[in-house]
Amino acid sequence: MQIYHYDPETGALIGTGTAEANPMEPGQFLVPAYATTVAPPELGEGEYPYFKAGVWETGSQPDEVPEEEKNPAPRHRYIDGEKISETTRAALEHAQSVEELRDVMATILLGRE
Incomplete structure (x- = not known):
């Protein structure tokens, strides 16, 4: 099952992956935090997908933050x-x-x- 990872603070799409099968419930899949099975919409020129309140929205592409300026995960x-x-x-x-x-x-x- 395809999943879409998004930034927990901005909702910006950061990657895709494959959900693992749930060993406790056959036929079900494990979706990690800050990921969804909802596919992002088709994008127009200069648009970028953001997952907010359970739906994808579009906006401009986020600025790249240098690695040394990124905060550690909240956890x-x-x-x-x-x-x-x-x-x-x-x-x-x-x-x-x-x-x-x-x-x-x-x-x-x-x-x-």
Whole structure:
């Protein structure tokens, strides 16, 4: 099954692919986030497809953004130049919160600074 990948922020078409069969549901296919099975429309001169609110629209072609200026995907963050997942980021924040809570409780219960 043909799928069409689009930019999560702008909706601009960024490529095509083939959906994988769903091993849990024969005859069904897995469509990843920011992809659709809806084919873009025929385009006129200078038009470019954008997927917005479940339908394709046309507009001018997006400007090319240099690789070094692109932001990491919303589900990833960087620590010391290394990409981490949202789950890892949340776990690090939780650990920091637990450590802060421990310090506050020690101060309250033991009168320590």
